[in-house]
Amino acid sequence: MFHTILIANRGEIACRIISTCKQLGIRSVAVFSDVDASALHVQLADEAVNIGEAEPEKSYLNISAIIQAAKATGAQAIHPGYGFLAESEAFALACAESQLVFIGPPASAIAAMGNKSAAKALMEEAGVPLVPGYHGNEQHPDFLSRAAVEIGFPVLIKASSGGGGKGMRIVEDVDTFNDALLSCQREAQSSFGNDHVLLERYLAKPRHIEIQVFADEHGNIVHLHERDCSVQRRHQKVIEEAPAPGISHTQREAMGAAAIAAARAVNYVGAGTVEFICESDGSFYFMEMNTRLQVEHPVTEQITGLDLVEWQLRVAAGFPLPLTQKQIAVNGHAFEARIYAENPDNQFLPSIGMIRQLVFPLHERFTHGEVRVDSGIREGDVISPFYDPMIAKLIVHGPDRDSALAALSNALGQTHIQGLHTNVRFLQRLANDTAFAEADLDTGLIARRESQLFPDTPKLTPEALAIAALTRLAEQGFYSNQHTESWVEDPWDNTDGWRLSGRWKQQLQFSAGDQSYPVTLHHQDGRWQCEDRPLQWQTHLTTYGYLIHLQLAQHLLNARVYVDHHQYHFELLDKHYELTFDDPVQQSHHHRETETGSLTAPMPGKVLSIAIKAGDVVKSGQILLILEAMKMEHAIQSPHEGRVAELFYSVGDQVDEGAELLALEQTEK
Structure with missing residues (x-):
């Protein structure tokens, strides 16, 4: 076994690999960019090396810097994690040339599967079933457009070197094909350095099921059963x-055999x-x-009881x-929910900023348990805008799907x-x-x-x-409906709410969305x-807010209210409220002025292209410019x-969320 491993990645996967190394008594070396100097994976590792600036091209994608860090720290092997250089043929070759073990497949296998x-074509020779489509080298837009017509719409344009849903577009008709093709190629070039695409028939109501395979140098290959990954946004x-529900034993065996082949x-x-698309x-x-x-x-790992990172190291x-x-x-059933910094109500666009409060349920970290959290964030x-959000x-894991799903809902x-x-x-x-x-x-x-x-x-x-009103009272020092007598030297220091006139009235106002509630x-x-x-209630101060027990008639309501400045977040009767x-x-000091006719950035990012110039007359819905954030494109259209x-x-140029991008004067009708 190795005595020192360098992890050429960041975030939760780097922390996960470091955790397994500690269990096996292996010394771990982390690498980090300038903005990751205080990251969790840096502090967990036995040693850490700065490899460059924040941009991935200058750090986590910098092969020479990573190889140099491995040599300087005496590492025997490099684990690429996933993402960044994990599927880089050039990186695998560079490791071999430097006599470092690349903890992954041979460069030849990466090359064979890297070009989709x-x-x-290789899978067709091996007898693995393929979706009808075009997978050739001809990339002229006119040729691809004709090929799409022959395949039949809708078609899926997919980057040949892609992954993670990037460089993919669903096209419904020939009229929108060329625009989608250009957008897909731009994103593919930006994400993978290669704008080559392939076309596939887009299947109606397909499921995305994948098989985990493992192979060693001695000719042994196994599969570790399947996962259902159908629930997706932005591909x-x-x-x-795991396992995938509703899959017959015959289908499971056939898919496992195809994956091994x-x-x-x-x-x-x-x-x-090995990923498959499945029909009903x-x-x-x-x-x-x-x-x-x-x-x-x-x-x-949860359904097999195995540590797949340990398997990687041993192989x-x-x-x-x-x-x-x-x-x-x-054994049983498991779910994984990916928690992202993104706004589902705004097309799942990424969100950046500081995490001021972070609360997870009681859990295991990187190991087996009913609830497990894998994270590199504190x-x-x-x-930041530089990496995946x-x-x-x-x-979560349970004896069956229903119990595991209940555990997932509870943990969330x-x-x-x-x-x-x-x-x-x-x-x-x-x-x-x-439906889920x-x-x-x-x-x-x-x-x-x-x-x-x-x-x-x-x-x-x-x-x-x-509940919101009681939270406000708790912030003023009132924690129950009953006033407890306490001795104070100065009656003006007493906070029991006593008034000479008898009744003390407070007029509060809360807002949710664009609605106000007095x-x-x-x-x-x-x-x-x-x-x-x-009101009959008791309130207990917690780390982030208040735990409130409210008695109304015969009903006792419990709410844990998280407080962030004047924002209250709580669950009540299976509904989530943000007030x-x-x-x-405070309102008297904060007035947001809006300028009529301005267009603002819906997310932080970089201006990728501009389709207009000052003085141009534009139509409603016309694309004005394109922003890119975290390798995803977003078109800004004229309202x-x-x-x-x-x-x-x-x-x-880099722009912040909410930045004014341009001024648009409305034409007279």
């Missing part, structure tokens, strides 16, 4: 589970994932093979696979993150969705269930307003009333007809 067009996975066709070694009739087609460990590998050190196919059993960390992976309900937009509440709605609970799964589930998953802001109930509180004889309803206390003093009065940024 060539991989599909990226949201919730994964795919790995054997490229002389594979190490951990890999049981037919399945090869999509791609990811020549690395996947983000969702923990669900496989890379030359040991045979620890188990045979017959010895790999399935409270106070900043999500994942905050954590919340993994106990998760609270404040300081930026996250998808936690969306994930909770998804976990509680009827019934395993009515396909890659279009989120779009299909849009009205259920993106409901209107819940109407504030009297109970919710009472609340009237009265206090007399040590007791409080809310809108003339007597803001409208402080009249109405008008004339471009001024551009405030140029191509290549």
Whole structure:
């Protein structure tokens, strides 16, 4: 076994690998960029090396800097994690040339599967079923457009060197094909340095099911069963589970055999994932093979009881696979929910900023347990625009799917993150969705269930307003409806709410979305009333807010209120509320002025292209410019007809969320 391993990655996967190294007594070396100097993976490792500036090209994608760091620290091997250089043929070759073990497949296997067009031809020879499409080298737009017509719409344009949902577009008709092609090629070039694409027939209501495979240098290949990764947004996975529900034994065996055949066709070694697209009739087609460990590998670990990183290290050190196919059993059911810094209500656009509050349920870290959290983020960390906005992976395990799903919903309900937009509440709605609970799964589930998953802001109930009012009272020092007598030397120091006139009235106002809600509180004889309803309650101060027990008639309501400045977040009767206390003093000092006709950035990012110039007359819906953030493109469209009065940024400029991009004068009608 190795004595020192360098981890050429960051975030939760780096922390995960370091954790396994510690268990095996292996010394770990972390690498980090300038902005990651205080990151968790840096502090967990035995040693850490700065490899460059924040931009991935100058740090985590800098092969020479990583090789140099490995040599300087005496590392024997390099684990690439997933993402960045994990599927880089050049990196695997550079490791070999420097006599460093690359903990991954041979460079030849990476090359064979890295080009999706060539991989599909190879899979066809190996007898693995393929989706009808075009996988050739001809890339002229006219040729590809004609090929798409022959395949039949809708078609999927996919970057040949892609992954993670980047460089993919669904096209419904020939009229929109060329624009989608250009956008896909730009994103592919930016993300992978290669704008080559392939075309596939887009299947109606498909499921995305993948098989985890493992191979050693001694010719042994096994699969560790399947995962269902159908629930996606932007072609990226949201919730994964294992095993896949509703799959017959015959189909499971056929997919496992096809996955092993795919790995054997490229002389594979190490951990890999063979991904299939499946139809309701049981037919399945090869999509791609990811020549690395996947983000969702923990669900496989939970149902098999295995440490897949440990398997990677042992295989890379030359040991045979620890188990045979017959010895790999399935135990129970597991889910993984990816917690991202993103705004589901704004097309899942990434969000950046500091995490001011971070609360997870009681959990295990990187190991087996009913609830497990894999994360490289801590409270106070900043999500930057340079890297993937994942905050954590919340993994649960249960004896069956129903119990595991209940555990997932409960764990998400106990998760609270404040300081930026996250998808936690969306994930909770998804976990509680009827279609998801019934395993009515396909890659279009989120779009299909849009009205259920993106409901209107819940109407504030009297109970919710009472909880908000009690939170405000707690901030003033009142923790129950009963006043407890206490001796004070100066009566003016007494905070019991006593008034000479008898009744103390407080007029409060809260807001949720664009709605305002006034609340009237009265206090007399040590007791409080809310809108003339007597309140019986107790409040306990917690780390982030208050735990409130409210008695209304025969019902006892409990709410844990998280407080961030004047924002109150709490769950009540299976609904999540986000209220803001409208402080009249604070409001008098903060006025946001809006300029008519300005367009603002919906997310922080870089101006990728500008399609107009000052003085141009534009139509409603016309694309004005394109922003790029975290390797994703977002088109800024004109909200109405008008004339471009001024551009405030140029191509290549970085912009903040909410920054004014241009001034648009509305034309007279």
